[in-house]
Amino acid sequence: MDRRSFLKNGAGVAAFPYVAAPAVRGANDAIRVGFVGVGGRAQYLIQHEDFGDARITAVTDCWLPRCEQAAKLHPDGGRWGKYSEYERMFEKEKLDAVFIETTTHARVLIALHALQAGLDVYAEKPLTLTVEEGQVLVKAVRHYKRVLQTGTQQRSMPINIYASRLVSGGKLGKIKKVIVCNFIGPERWTPKPAEPMPEGLDWDRWCNQTELRPYHSQLHRGWARWWDYDGGGLSWGVSGWGTHALDQVQDALGTSLTGPLEIVPEEPGPQCKVSLHYAGGTVVSLEQEIIKDHQQLGAIFEGTNGRIQIIRGDFRTDRPELKKSAPDITKEGPGENVFHLRNFFECIRSRKKPNADVEIAHRSNTVCHLVNMARETGRKLRWDPKSEKFAGDAEANRLLSRPRRKGYELPRIA
16 A cells, blocks of 8 residues: 555545654754745745755655746756655655644644654744644654754744843843734635646645635635634734734743643724733733834833843843843844754754754644634633643634544554
């Protein structure tokens, strides 16, 4: 039985064949990398970022022509293996790690199969579509003893780390309020007549866990807009750039492995302002007007001894002395991922947890999901970060997972 039949029959989903984990690589051994999904974000990384001594050796995409497009962006692209099915790439290529640059709704299942195949994983944000996916993924990373880094780069930018430690270390006193952009949520798809299928696209595979709808370009090319495929993945969406902002909050508050206790919609409506109430009295308020400025890829922290705004690659404060020993600004554009990629490759060698480890990312993504759930239910929700459930609220707890299409179920992790 070939790998595609194995997966379609359900056996691959239940227990993807486990390949013995690669040995820890020596200091002089190149790390062999594959890419799953080579759309816009992947092509940006391939073309502009420094992979150090890691070598891209293979790419896969369910829209096969994209593999050739991506290969043309790199001097070694002509030698890459190119696949329409990631299972084939895992089987045939001698890889150490994969970059999963797919749509959000497909990402976790592919990551789980990569882990089972003995690979380390770099997965873009948002890491998950549901809370349940994050719980399973955390368990799998630990079970298979793999490294998983998530693409929340601010976790590795030296100046963001410095500013976060100012907050969590008490330099601003007790944090009373955190102000975040009021990021928008996802929209629901309205059925539309089918459009012609692009040549070379495996639409069944693209739809993954979701309903196999008739092909439409607004689904395929505008997927981040729709609830089925993301939690608001547009630039100014909750699980788009909102992931960066809320992850920055988690880091600076020192709550990376926990979360809020209450989530409160402050007004009616699907895009309402929301407040998150943390232990100790800190309130995180999604209230700032969207002005489409990258300074909103962070948050404003108001403490008893001052105020700081942490943004992408920099920070501002009314305490000028706190800037004196700060690291250099991290400029946007090519090179801004260098610290994050370097941390990932270092952890592949050392087997240490990376800066944006799977559990950190899962907890931050959970905050994004909680915002959407509060808006969907239209009422205050009480969250238990330890059990990762809502207290006495069966209706809300049903939102922690979604039905998955047959053949794309989450595997059972021992």
